[in-house]
Amino acid sequence: MQNKTIKYSDLLADWLKEKGYTHCFYVAGGNIMHILASVNRHFKCVSVVHEVAAGIAAEYFNEISADGKAFALVTAGPGLTNIVTAVAGAYLESRELLVIGGQVKTADLCRQQVRQRGIQEIDGVDIVKPITSKSVLMDRLISCDEFNRIIDAGVTGRKGPVFLELPLDIQGAPVDANDPLCQFHATEMQALPAIGADEIQHLIDDVRSAKRPFLLIGAGVARQTVEQIYDALEPMGIPLATTWNGADRVAADHPLYFGRPNTWGQRYSNLLMQQADLLIALGTRLGLQQTGFNWQEFVPNGRVVQVECDPTELNKGHPRVDCGLQGDANQVLKALAAASLGDHSEWVGYCQKVKAQLPLIEPINNTAENYVSPFEFVSRLSVHCRETDNVIPCSSGGAFTVMMQTFAQQRGQHIVTNKGLASMGYGLSGAMGAAFAYPQRRTILVEGDGGFAQNLQELGTVAVNKLNMKIFIFNDNGYASIRMTQRNYFNGAYIGCDQSSGLGLPDWLTLFKAFNLPCIKLDTNFEQNPEFRRLFESDQPAGFIVPIDPEQTYLPKITSRVTETGSMQSNPLHQMTPDLDEHLYSVVAQYLQ
Structure with a gap:
């Protein structure tokens, strides 16, 4: 068999292509010269001006694209430090983001013995380790299987960024194309844990017996899932809302859509969710922005069921979760859509009345003359x-x-x-x-x-x-x-x-x-x-x-008050500022009285 030598960076580019990557957002630099030349052969390479733009663009590309994936490519030192904000953002939002960073050649690595040895050298792996699913210095040639394990860490379970740091000599290393190391092996993605049939049936029974069930759809529910069962949403007969990250899952004109509750949410949506006697939160971590800082009064008169892939979110203690189900929120939504959930028309009618009583644009806001509201x-x-x-x-x-x-x-x-x-x-x-x-x-x-x-x-x-x-x-x-x-x-x-x-x-x-x-x-x-x-x-x-008027007001919103002990306490989600007229409040908040 004739020997054929290829550059290791070419091999890595081939593997990335096999894994479905199509686009690369990058800022060129000396410490990525080999890998940049290699990826330029395979991908649509988009040169940006600043590395943070490369990371953000790749994150949003992956959130939207149904055909292809993007990664970010940055050089050593400032290339890595410039993209840290984008890595942090993707980590907090549980989104896929592969960042490949250059590094000085292995002989110039300081290995924490001195502050810096190579030019532009900085320990990128340790800098982003707390905000990545995986952060690896690839200071040796690795096989496709090991490469796959690193990359797949960002899409297995709860998604998150992956940072792969490539020293310059590793990028340019010659390898024998016939070496088993060079063979690509496809990997099968690990599915989220399945929720048991008994647990799902219990949830269906809870919905049937509830008087005021409410469905909150988060970004953990895929767009494709909602589109598949879209025609079944109305027959479900349950009022539904979305988180801000799930805002595009349901159209605003859907008859069962009741807004986006949040600390800066829509007033009618906050009020309705807070009046539920059963909230089913699908694919949302129920963070403080979703529940309000006064999480003790989140859904005060109802049970909260949270379906989430990360058990730490189910057990964090805020808000109160009466039933936490670890698994795939898409599975649960499909099961609910296929079930008979009972008649909740009276509750839906009440929700529609509240929505009609509380317009999104409140006249309390002030816009000066010659400005646009x-x-x-x-x-x-x-x-x-x-x-x-x-x-x-x-x-x-x-x-x-x-x-x-x-x-x-x-x-x-x-x-x-x-x-x-x-x-x-x-x-x-x-x-x-x-x-x-x-x-x-x-x-x-x-x-x-x-x-x-x-x-x-x-x-x-x-x-x-x-x-x-x-x-x-x-x-x-x-x-x-x-x-x-x-x-x-x-x-x-x-x-x-x-x-x-x-x-x-x-x-x-x-x-x-x-x-x-x-x-x-x-x-x-x-x-x-x-x-x-x-x-x-x-x-x-x-x-x-x-x-826009520099003194423009932005209402309604959740405000805080000083307690008798001098501390600050936020209002619960249903008490947005400004307060509603007492009579109107009695009409739109009758289950909070």
Whole structure:
């Protein structure tokens, strides 16, 4: 048999292709020169300006794509430290993210004997170990089986990032193509533990006997699962809601859809979930943002059933969980959809009455003259979106909460955000990932000016790739959420939240022009503007600046009060600020009396 020598990085690229990867987001660097040349032969390689954008784009790509996967490729040292925020975000949201990092050659590794030996050397593995499912320094040649075990750690059980650090000499090492080490072996993914038939039947019986059952669908329930049983949702006859990460699972116009409960949720949705006598939480960890900081009063008069793949989430102690089922939430939803769950029409009718009594846009909010109400804008924008759009709300601030409180999603849309880390600067990079995952779809991004400024350099990536992206920037002169906190708790002593207090922001129209991207400023009659319609319907990137009042209020919300002991206590989810009129509250909260 004739010997054929190949480079080890070529072998790794072959393995990644066999595992279904199609895209690579990267920033070039000397310590990844071999692996970059190898992956460039197999994948759509997208050069970004900053490594954090590579990680965020890959995360969002994987969340949306039904055909192919993406990974991020960064160089040693600053390449790794720059992407740490993206790794942390994917870890908190339990999402797949493979990051391959370069490293100095093995002979130059300090091995913790000195602070640094190789140029740009830093211990990337230990830096990200706490926020990854697996973090490995590959300082030797490994077999395909071992490679698979490392990569599959990010998609087995509860998903999470994987970091693989490749020294330069390992990347470029020659290997004999006939060596058994080079053979690719496919792996079968380990399924989540099955929930027993008796447990599922007990849950079905609980629903039948409940007076006010309520279904909360989280991101652990796959889009494909909901689409498969979509026609069965209405015959189930149970009011349902979604978490923010599961926002695109059910359309806003579904007759049994009752919103997105959250600490910044929709008031009617919070009230209804809190009045349930049986809450079934599928594929959600029920974190503090979902339950409220006052988790002791989460679903105060009902039982909570949580279906979750991670036993630590079932046993963490907050909120109270009366029945925790470790396993696959998709299995449970399919079983419920196939069962006869009894007649709950009276409860559904009550939910519909409450929803009608409590509009999403509350008149309490103030918008000064010559500014656009963010609530009205988002409501009207959602009408003009298509069912095939990718919709990317940013991940923090006023623009984020308004989108999640007001946007009316359509069946077929993909909505992705990252609320766990709640970092500014996620929107543009995430929208890029969505646009590459589905180039045939239009991608809608809504982000605040403060958050957008943190990754505005990626407008270059948008421009050079001519992405079909519509970028809406809420221009409120800085950090709206920080300004609100300083106004409410520090008597308006602003520090670093707007231009007058030291925050430097660009002229947005000039910025877009610098990248040769069209951009216009909108007003309250934006739909009547023919230039808006032309840019919005085109398949080219475009920017839209939405003037938002810097003193805009964002209500309703959960607030806190000072107790008799001087500590702070948050209101439960059903007591959003401002308080409702006593008579109205008695109508919409009769099971909380």
